[in-house]
Amino acid sequence: xxxxxxxxxxxxxxxMLNLNQPLNxxxxxxxxxxxxxxxxxxxxNILSPLIHVKDLRKHGVTLYxxxxxxxxxxxxxxxxxxxxxSQVNVQRIVADASQSLYDSFHLNFSSSIPRPLLEDLASGTxxxxxxxxxxxxxDQYLEFVTLENNLFSLAQKSCYVQLNDPSAGDxxxxxxxxxxxxxxxxxxxxxxxxxxxxxxxxxxxxxVAAVLDQKLRDHLLSKNNLFTEGGGFASSFQRPVLCLFDRxxxxxxxxxxxxxxxxxxxxxxxxxxxxxSVQGEKxxxxxxxxxxxxxxxxxxxxxxxxxxxxxxxxxxxxxKKDVDEVNRRTGGxxxxxxxxxxxxxxxxxxxxxxxxxxxxxxxxxxxxKHTNIATVLLGEIKERxxxxxxxxxxxxxxxxxxxxxELLGVLRGKGTKMDKLRFxxxxxxxxxxxxxxxxEAIEAALRESEVDxxxxxxxxxxxxxxxxxxxxxxxxxxxxxxxxEKLYGQSISAVTAGVKNLLSGDRQxxxxxxxxxxxxxxxxxxxxxxxxxxxxxxxSGSGTSSSHLKGPFKEAIVFMIxxxxxxxxxxxxxxxxxxxxxxxxxxxxxxxxxxxxxxxxLTVLGQKMGLGGSVAPxxxxx
Amino acid sequence: xxxxxxxxxYRDRTQEFLSVADRLKKSLSSAxxxxxxxxxxxxxxDATRSAVAIHSEFNKRASKIGLGIHQTSQKLAKLAKLAKRxxxxxxxxxxxxELTAVIKQDITVLxxxxxxxxxxxxxxxxxxxxxxxTTTHSTTVVDNLKNRLMTATKEFKEVLTMRTxxxxxxxxxxxNGSVSSSQIPxxxxxxxxxxxxxxxxxxxxxxxxxxxxxxxxxxxNVESTIHExxxxxxxxxxxxxxxxELAIRIDENMxxxxxxxxxxxxxxxxxxxxxxxxTYISPSFSCSWWCVIFILALEI
Numbered sequence: 001x002x003x004x005x006x007x008x009x010x011x012x013x014x015x016m017l018n019l020n021q022p023l024n025x026x027x028x029x030x031x032x033x034x035x036x037x038x039x040x041x042x043x044x045n046i047l048s049p050l051i052h053v054k055d056l057r058k059h060g061v062t063l064y065x066x067x068x069x070x071x072x073x074x075x076x077x078x079x080x081x082x083x084x085x086s087q088v089n090v091q092r093i094v095a096d097a098s099q100s101l102y103d104s105f106h107l108n109f110s111s112s113i114p115r116p117l118l119e120d121l122a123s124g125t126x127x128x129x130x131x132x133x134x135x136x137x138x139d140q141y142l143e144f145v146t147l148e149n150n151l152f153s154l155a156q157k158s159c160y161v162q163l164n165d166p167s168a169g170d171x172x173x174x175x176x177x178x179x180x181x182x183x184x185x186x187x188x189x190x191x192x193x194x195x196x197x198x199x200x201x202x203x204x205x206x207x208v209a210a211v212l213d214q215k216l217r218d219h220l221l222s223k224n225n226l227f228t229e230g231g232g233f234a235s236s237f238q239r240p241v242l243c244l245f246d247r248x249x250x251x252x253x254x255x256x257x258x259x260x261x262x263x264x265x266x267x268x269x270x271x272x273x274x275x276x277s278v279q280g281e282k283x284x285x286x287x288x289x290x291x292x293x294x295x296x297x298x299x300x301x302x303x304x305x306x307x308x309x310x311x312x313x314x315x316x317x318x319x320k321k322d323v324d325e326v327n328r329r330t331g332g333x334x335x336x337x338x339x340x341x342x343x344x345x346x347x348x349x350x351x352x353x354x355x356x357x358x359x360x361x362x363x364x365x366x367x368x369k370h371t372n373i374a375t376v377l378l379g380e381i382k383e384r385x386x387x388x389x390x391x392x393x394x395x396x397x398x399x400x401x402x403x404x405x406e407l408l409g410v411l412r413g414k415g416t417k418m419d420k421l422r423f424x425x426x427x428x429x430x431x432x433x434x435x436x437x438x439x440e441a442i443e444a445a446l447r448e449s450e451v452d453x454x455x456x457x458x459x460x461x462x463x464x465x466x467x468x469x470x471x472x473x474x475x476x477x478x479x480x481x482x483x484x485e486k487l488y489g490q491s492i493s494a495v496t497a498g499v500k501n502l503l504s505g506d507r508q509x510x511x512x513x514x515x516x517x518x519x520x521x522x523x524x525x526x527x528x529x530x531x532x533x534x535x536x537x538x539x540s541g542s543g544t545s546s547s548h549l550k551g552p553f554k555e556a557i558v559f560m561i562x563x564x565x566x567x568x569x570x571x572x573x574x575x576x577x578x579x580x581x582x583x584x585x586x587x588x589x590x591x592x593x594x595x596x597x598x599x600x601x602l603t604v605l606g607q608k609m610g611l612g613g614s615v616a617p618x619x620x621x622x
Numbered sequence: 623x624x625x626x627x628x629x630x631x632y633r634d635r636t637q638e639f640l641s642v643a644d645r646l647k648k649s650l651s652s653a654x655x656x657x658x659x660x661x662x663x664x665x666x667x668d669a670t671r672s673a674v675a676i677h678s679e680f681n682k683r684a685s686k687i688g689l690g691i692h693q694t695s696q697k698l699a700k701l702a703k704l705a706k707r708x709x710x711x712x713x714x715x716x717x718x719x720e721l722t723a724v725i726k727q728d729i730t731v732l733x734x735x736x737x738x739x740x741x742x743x744x745x746x747x748x749x750x751x752x753x754x755x756t757t758t759h760s761t762t763v764v765d766n767l768k769n770r771l772m773t774a775t776k777e778f779k780e781v782l783t784m785r786t787x788x789x790x791x792x793x794x795x796x797x798n799g800s801v802s803s804s805q806i807p808x809x810x811x812x813x814x815x816x817x818x819x820x821x822x823x824x825x826x827x828x829x830x831x832x833x834x835x836x837x838x839x840x841x842x843n844v845e846s847t848i849h850e851x852x853x854x855x856x857x858x859x860x861x862x863x864x865x866x867e868l869a870i871r872i873d874e875n876m877x878x879x880x881x882x883x884x885x886x887x888x889x890x891x892x893x894x895x896x897x898x899x900x901t902y903i904s905p906s907f908s909c910s911w912w913c914v915i916f917i918l919a920l921e922i
Contacts (some may be wrong), residue, residue, distance in 0.1 A: 012631055020632065034684075044873055055871040056770075062762035063755060063870060072753030076678050113635065122643040126650060131643055139633040189631045226631055271840055275871065283818065 002554060003240065005586055006189050006292070011052050012142055016108050017059045017080060021139060024610035036074060036102060039066040040083040044109055045155060046145050047082070049274045049291060053087045067092050071101060078104040085113035085141065090121050098128030104135040110143040111186055137341055138555060141189040141226070143182070144588070147274055151569050152588040159590040160247050160562035160603045164203050166609055179589060180561060181211040187557070187588065188216070188242075189226045195557060198518050199244035199531040204561050209244050209533055216535035232443065237314040242556035242588075243518055247562030250510045251459070252397065252429045254563055255422050260389040261308045262301035263566040265290065265373060267594045268380050274394060281612055288369050296366050304571045305381065309374055312417070315367050323360060326353050359452045385414040388473050389423060392444055397430045404438060411445040416597045421451050425599070428459050454606030455599050509571045516575060522550020555584040564589030680742060684763050687735050691770045694728045698777050701725060705785040715840050718785065722847060727777060732771055735852050742765050779851055782844050789841045 017037065037056065044066065056064060065071055081104035083089040111249050118137070119582075123300060125131040146152045156525045162168060162176050188195065194216055199205040219225050248255060257266065265271050265542055269278055271307055280286035290297045330353040353546050381387055381460075392410060396402045407427060411420050428434070439460065446453045463546060517524040532549050558572060576585040593601075701721045704714050743764050746758045 008631075017634075034681075034759070034766075036759070048871050048873045053872060056764055056872070057762070062759045062766070072755040074759045075755045076681055077759060108632075112633070118635065118639055119642050119646070122639060123646050126643055134639070135636075137635040137639045141631055141633070192631060193826065226633070265786055273873075276875075287874070341815055408817065611830075 002148050003193070003557075003584065003586060005152055005193050006050065006146045007188070007194035008047075008192075009142060009144075009146045011045065011192060013050060013082075014059060016082065016138070016140060017036060017056070017061060019080065021134065025241035031164065034060050034062050034077060035106075036077055036079045037061045037082045038067050038071075038079055038083070039064070040067045040086075040089055042084050042143075042155065043082045043200060045273055045570050046110065046142060047165075051145055051147065064243055071096070073099065073101045075100075078106060080108065081105045082108045082110065085109040085111060085117055087120070087611070090117050091124070094121065094124030094128065094130075097125050097130035097133045100130065100133065102133075105133050106135050108138045108140045109138070110140055111182055112139045112141070113137070132295055140185050141186040143186045143191075145273070148590075150573065150588070152187060152583075153564075153592050154180065154588070154590045155281060156180065156183065156590045158601060158604075160598070161283065161413075163246075164248075164564060164605055173207075176206045176212055180208050183590075184212055184242075184559060184588075185215050185219075188269040191557075192227055193240055194220070194227050195240045195242035196241045196245070196553075197244065197535070198527075198530050199533075200246075200249065200530055203248070205249075208561060211529060212242075213535050214535040217539075220535065240557055240584075241518060241551070241553040242557045242559065243515055243583075244559050244561065245514075245534075247560060247564075251307055252426055253509060253511070253568050254395075254593060255429075255595055256393045256426050256564065256567075256594065257386055257389040257422065258421070258567045259387060260567070260570060261303055261305060262297075262300075262570060263382075264305060264377060264386075265593070266566045268386070268597075269373070269378060276334075277371070278373060281375070288373065294366060294369075296370050298476075302574065304321065304378065305387075307375075307452060310377075311371050312367060312374060315363075316371075319360065319363050319367060322363075323470055324504075325584075326356060326360065329353055347532060371452050383414070384416060384419055386419070388413075389415060389419055393426045394425060396426060401431050402439060402516070403428060404441070408440070408445055411442065411449065415450060417451040418599060420446065420449055421455060422595050422599055424453075424456055425459050425602075428456065428463060434460070434463060452603065453479045454604075454611060455602035456606075458602050458609065461609065466603065511558070511560075511568060512571045512575045515572065515585065517552060518552045519556050521553065532588050534616045539599060547619065555586075557586045557588065560587075561590040562589075563591055563593040563601070565594070565598075625852070642909050647727065666682070680739070680746065680763075681758055683739050685741065686765050686769065687732060687739060688770070690728065690732050690735070691767065694725060694732065694774050695777070697721065697725050698774060698781060702777075702781045702784075705788065714837060719840070719843060722782070722844070726847060726850070729771070729775055729851075736767050736771060739767070743837055775851060775854060781847060782848050782851075785843060786844050786848075789837050810831070827905060860887070 019033070019035070019036070041110075053064075061080075062077075063074070067081070067089060077094075081093060083093075092108065094104065096102070107121075121134075121137075122131070123602065125134055143156050144152050144155070149322060156176075156179060158178060159180070161172065164170075197209050198214060199209045220227065236559050258267070265276065269276055274289055274291040276288045276290055278288070292298055296311075296315065300308050303311065330350055389410070392402065392406070410423055415423075427442065431438075441455060443456070446456065514527060517527045518530070533547050537549075564587070568589075572585045572587050576583045680829065701718065704718050707714065743760045745754060867880065
């Protein structure tokens with residue numbers, strides 16, 4: 001049974017809306033019970049891609065509010081709270097209860113509420129004598145945002161900066177690792193699986209893996225654990241593998257330009273939580289939703305842009321043909337007469353035609369929507385010559401270098417400052433050794449275009465640190481600088497290996513190759529050194545892992561710490577679909593970043609290290 | 623193999639919460655003076671009690687209507703099953719007619735109950751005693767009930783239409799004469815059987831006639847019911863606000879969406895009007911025309 005994260009999370013939310021009671025046999029809620037839904041900003045982001053107002057109404061929710069909004073009493077009605085367990089939220093709940101805003105309070109926290117906060121809640125409500133109002137307190141383990149069936153994000157901002165910050169102390173790093181592991185735990189709890197964990201040694205991935213492993217072990221020991229898989233039958237064929245990676249494993253993916261539809265819409269137009277705002281054709285902003293309910297998006301998200309334009313054209317022609325057909329059948333255009341005797345037959349025709357009109361209207365809406373998006377996209381592509389960037393970056397990654405004149409031509413040509421910076425960084429990453437004169441030429445070109453090159457300096461430093469290292473071994477966390485250096489050792493080796501192993505056809509991402517190897521379960525020098533953790537198995541001192549834990553696996557959950565994007569997601573889905581039989585891969589990350597957002601994080605890191613920056617640093621956007 | 627237990631991905635912390643509260647209460651009651659705070663809370667309770675009383679009348683009625691709609695839907699399901707049966711012998715015409723009458727009665731009663739509820743809601747809102755959120759809540763509840771009633775009425779109309787089609791379908795060929803053929807003893811000579819056949823055929827004609835007659839009667843009843851439904855339907859349709867059909871996101875700006883919807887609606891209306899005008903309408907078309915009107919009203 002394939003894991004469908006979106007469906008599972010939606011089910012959990014609906015159950016929560018039903019006050020955590022089982023649904024009726026008919027599958028619809030007991031609509032007689034009307035309720036009010038209150039959430040905080042984070043949980044609003046969880047809910048918006050999954051549930052529309054229409055569905056809320058179906059489950060008896062009449063009103064929905066943000067928790068920090070000023071709210072008036074609605075007596076006699078229960079309230080369902082869905083918030084993060086934070087001090088601020090708890091205080092607000094206590095305030096609401098003391099004002100008797102609602103009849104009863106059903107509190108649902110997106111992750112486990114820590115004991116001190118629970119005590120605060122108890123004492124607060126006791127003091128205001130409103131403790132009888134609190135009906136239920138639940139931990140929902142839903143603290144992640146699911147965008148598509150197989151795509152999720154933990155919505156944890158600036159994770160990459162915090163993990164790679166040279167001034168970060170041990171405690172701060174531990175906090176972040178704990179947060180990431182907690183988010184992953186929520187995902188696993190919702191899917192109700194205990195996977196086998198694999199990750200490269202050294203670096204944040206190993207740290208997160210260790211913490212997560214411990215969490216799962218502790219949890220499985222407790223009495224009412226959330227993972228009710230069949231007994232101790234731990235056949236690795238049934239369990240998925242959780243592959244943890246750090247962004248430094250393959251840095252280029254976060255930076256480069258891609259020319260496929262979905263990554264383009266995200267990177268160029270700013271798709272966020274499946275919602276997009278673009279300039280409409282008649283002026284004024286239009287807001288669109290792009291998710292699994294949009295058939296065109298689902299079918300064509302991974303096509304290159306020119307093919308998408310062709311597909312829109314095809315759909316439009318098909319639509320026109322169908323409309324003509326409908327008009328012909330109902331005699332709309334040529335005024336055919338109906339025979340008066342065959343009333344029912346004619347009514348049927350008419351009814352069929354009218355019934356098909358909504359479907360046709362919907363199809364037209366989808367076509368119009370994508371025509372609008374494609375038009376705006378085309379404008380951006382032409383202005384910034386993004387097709388050229390994408391192609392040249394791809395060439396660079398394949399060949400491991402680029403002709404100097406071509407490189408400088410690009411840097412002096414079209415494109416935003418960010419485009420040029422990204423191009424320069426990709427050059428750094430994919431060239432095997434740093435050619436000092438070329439680098440100086442690049443820096444000069446960047447200065448000419450007034451591009452802030454903090455990020456460039458940062459990557460340059462990373463690369464130079466790496467060159468002096470022999471090999472990356474297991475991390476020692478005592479010295480942060482040492483640990484940071486060991487991270488970089490992994491990234492560069494993976495990238496260059498990726499470049500060298502290329503055959504003709506699509507260049508495969510290093511990530512995809514590694515996941516393929518992990519899922520196949522055959523001995524492979526790249527992944528043999530990876531850590532294997534099985535939270536279900538008793539801790540064995542020697543650390544030898546039984547062979548069944550290494551695969552093969554039918555399902556995988558791939559998690560990227562530090563930021564990911566639609567390009568990685570698309571690549572993994574393509575790989576999974578290509579397999580015989582089809583495999584199933586869920587992709588998640590700490591946050592989904594556009595190229596610009598990621599480079600901004602690199603810039604911040606460059607500034608923290610006191611590198612470069614000929615122009616004033618850009619104002620932070622988040 | 624036993625079914626795996628129901629998977630739950632949440633943890634109930636209520637017991638833990640209550641035990642923490644108990645523990646704190648014990649330490650509190652020994653330290654604090656509880657009596658001093660009770661005075662303030664009683665006046666608060668009075669104010670809330672009156673507001674609660676007003677509102678619970680609303681709630682009671684709303685849940686009664688909701689329950690009524692649910693029960694009507696169940697009856698509708700039964701009617702749909704009956705209407706699907708097209709056998710000649712076992713035609714449950716009487717049953718169907720009774721059930722149809724009952725459902726029609728239900729819908730009419732529920733319709734007026736919803737109208738009353740809406741009046742109660744608006745009078746409550748105007749009295750100014752209750753908060754704006756409660757107002758919105760009540761309005762939403764009324765809208766929700768209207769939508770559900772409209773859905774039920776729609777379903778009712780569909781079931782009746784299906785029944786109409788079944789009634790209008792030509793009677794099965796064997797209903798004409800084959801019933802009699804089985805009664806002819808095989809030993810009779812042809813000469814003798816001829817007059818017998820004729821006789822029996824003559825007998826069959828009135829049978830056939832009465833069959834057709836009952837069909838026509840049933841058809842007529844159904845059509846008149848549809849006609850009556852039409853009135854209720856248009857009434858509901860004008861009352862229902864647009865909330866039910868829109869795919870609004872929780873984090874979306876309402877105003878923007880509404881303007882888009884109005885634009886889309888305008889388009890739809892134009893399309894339908896265009897199709898309607900170009901259809902040739904005959905006088906006897908009226909019944910089926912009502913069906914079209916319903917659908918048009920539906921889509922708008």
